Amino acid sequence: MTQAPSSPVRRSVRVALGERSYDILIGPGLIAAAGAEIGSRMKGRRVAVITDEHVAPIYLEPFMRSLSASGIEAVSQVLPAGEKTKSFPHLMDVCDGVLGARIERNDAVVALGGGVIGDLTGFAAGIVRRGSRFIQVPTSLLAQVDSSVGGKTGINSRHGKNLIGVFHQPDLVLADTDVLDTLSPREFRAGYAEVAKYGLIDKPEFFAWLERSWRDIFAGGDARIEAIATSCQAKADVVAADERENGLRALLNLGHTFGHALEAATEYDSHRLVHGEGVSIGMVLAHQFSARMNLASPDDARRVEAHLGEVGLPISMAQIPGVLPPVETLMDAIAQDKKVKSGKLTFILTRGIGQSFVADDVPASEVLAFLKDKHPK
Amino acid sequence: MTQAPSSPVRRSVRVALGERSYDILIGPGLIAAAGAEIGSRMKGRRVAVITDEHVAPIYLEPFMRSLSASGIEAVSQVLPAGEKTKSFPHLMDVCDGVLGARIERNDAVVALGGGVIGDLTGFAAGIVRRGSRFIQVPTSLLAQVDSSVGGKTGINSRHGKNLIGVFHQPDLVLADTDVLDTLSPREFRAGYAEVAKYGLIDKPEFFAWLERSWRDIFAGGDARIEAIATSCQAKADVVAADERENGLRALLNLGHTFGHALEAATEYDSHRLVHGEGVSIGMVLAHQFSARMNLASPDDARRVEAHLGEVGLPISMAQIPGVLPPVETLMDAIAQDKKVKSGKLTFILTRGIGQSFVADDVPASEVLAFLKDKHPK
Incomplete structure (x- = not known):
């Protein structure tokens, strides 16, 4: 994962939303290239990376290494995997972690994971300081084609799924297609x-x-x-x-x-x-x-x-x-x-x-x- | 409080925000007139009223009566008074209560109280179904001149005040100046x-x-x-x-x-x-x-x-x-x-x-x- 991609194929899709427009990069090797892609696009030099117990053992270390190689200071927070993580207690954890890491307006919150991590982290990014920069690194096919596009974020309530959340557009989406090989x-x-x-x-x-x-x-x-x-x-x-x-x-x-x-x-x-x-x-x-x-x-x-x-x-x-x-x-x-x-x-x-x-x-x-x-x- | 205001003086201030523009009505007797003012402005017929233990004994009953007289079905939720209420647990309570009351897109969430109730309730309204209609009935001078205008909502974090929240504009603000007589x-x-x-x-x-x-x-x-x-x-x-x-x-x-x-x-x-x-x-x-x-x-x-x-x-x-x-x-x-x-x-x-x-x-x-x-x- 730390080498440059062997295949040069990479697609880019622009989500056109005026001043909230952003790019989705799709292709192999994007986790290894994350530091360069993020570093060239943001002013701040700090990120908080939110991920889960399934994704962390495989991708967290190469991802953090890529950030570090581009001079980006990063802290990480690993949450339990699964839909039940989309809850108020975990939302509070993530908000506290991001604030504790002193992520400021030019810095960013990164979701490294599937739809659950993306929805929860995007929600946290949307409410910390009433809206912080947000980068999605979706690691499931579902997240790459659905939840990481469009800015819907949220958690579940006992009254139903995704009933609590905000619209908060990411600033960048990195869809590394290599990661799909490890999906069941x-x-x-x-x-x-x-x-x-x-x-x-x-x-x-x-x-x-x-x-x-x-x-x-x-x-x-x-x-x-x-x-x-x-x-x-x-x-x-x-x-x-x-x-x-x-x-x-x-x-x-x-x-x-x-x-x-x-x-x-x-x-x-x-x-x-x-x-x-x-x-x-x-x-x-x-x-x-x-x-x-x-x-x-x-x-x-x-x-x-x-x-x-x-x-x-x-x-x-x-x-x-x-x-x-x-x-x-x-x-x-x-x-x-x-x-x-x-x-x-x-x-x-x-x-x-x-x-x-x-x-x-x-x-x-x-x-x-x-x-x-x-x-x- | 249930009679029509004795003085006809009423001022109206328009907050010009395009399609999110709204009116602030300022004057005596607005709690008694709330049902008529709200009823003439909204399509839905259900509201959830959030208030606190200090305000409820004085204003909740006349407020609910005014809504009922205008054919608006209302449920209420009474929270502890004080700054500590601006917290994740109470935010969760309010969201759950609003969803449990089946408040839909044309219905509204109402904050009846001071800045704490307004900030917390506005935040809840801003995230329930990713944004629900919101009406402010500020009962303190601070809330009337500050927190009920402008759409800033939020709760406190252990890292600081108002660090978590959203921008969510109200649809209407009713600033009843009679209530200020009961302030210390x-x-x-x-x-x-x-x-x-x-x-x-x-x-x-x-x-x-x-x-x-x-x-x-x-x-x-x-x-x-x-x-x-x-x-x-x-x-x-x-x-x-x-x-x-x-x-x-x-x-x-x-x-x-x-x-x-x-x-x-x-x-x-x-x-x-x-x-x-x-x-x-x-x-x-x-x-x-x-x-x-x-x-x-x-x-x-x-x-x-x-x-x-x-x-x-x-x-x-x-x-x-x-x-x-x-x-x-x-x-x-x-x-x-x-x-x-x-x-x-x-x-x-x-x-x-x-x-x-x-x-x-x-x-x-x-x-x-x-x-x-x-x-x-």
């Missing part, structure tokens, strides 16, 4: 669900390319970098058009309302279901529900099911290990999900592959009836 | 320090009017409403020009760097020192230090001292009950204060009454020597 197949697949999502939202050709090329993407190399860059660009375009999620950005929630409900129903137990798996099942359900509402052809739902199933993602509630709570509990989680306005249910539905849209008046009774059909009991 | 003289004076601050920043005629008219302002009536409206307008003008405190807004910190250090030195013990008293001493110190640096005439420092002393505010460290920590501890608190850039000290200094400016390269050695002179030992 299950974790890689979970991130792939979000890659597929961008095709399903509004890029039918991209989805068709994924259907043909997924084996290359899973194998690594240029196809993988291409898939990540296309995903980041897709998300960047949506975020640039609608930073605060007043309209268009809601499309990024395709599969997420059902997905979040399933995550809540499995108590965020990653042995049973991880976020990307919830999104995979959620996207299948969204396409099936759209077909049931006569909005889309059942063939499209079957195509989504076939592709996600082929790569090894779960595509039905029945595949979730253990007993699911009753449908009424799922409905309650859906109603408490943040995409709710004055009691009406808002869902992302579709008219076909790559033709998603925001439906903000979905009758709860239809959703209930649909879930009763699909629930494994 | 000490609390009223503490708020008055911030009123005087607006004169000292850039309104020499306002400061001269205060020197002449402070007895009328303390007595209540039109002079008081005029002083509050002028203060709110002064702060609104600064905030509109510089919402995120990149430049001009720093002037509002006149007296605050010294003041915060003194608050930290007295461990936020309100028996020894409250915020406005710290600001009063801090403003005197800022004028004395400016004179020492040959920036301003010592006569101006004496005039500030004379006026603040006349109204009964503390004007020197020697007046703080108990033993102060050594000067080095004060310096450490000053360095950790958030107005620091790459080790340089930033202070608001002055060239005379109403001629404050941002000095961002104040030598720490000069400050240390000055404080050694002024420290009561």
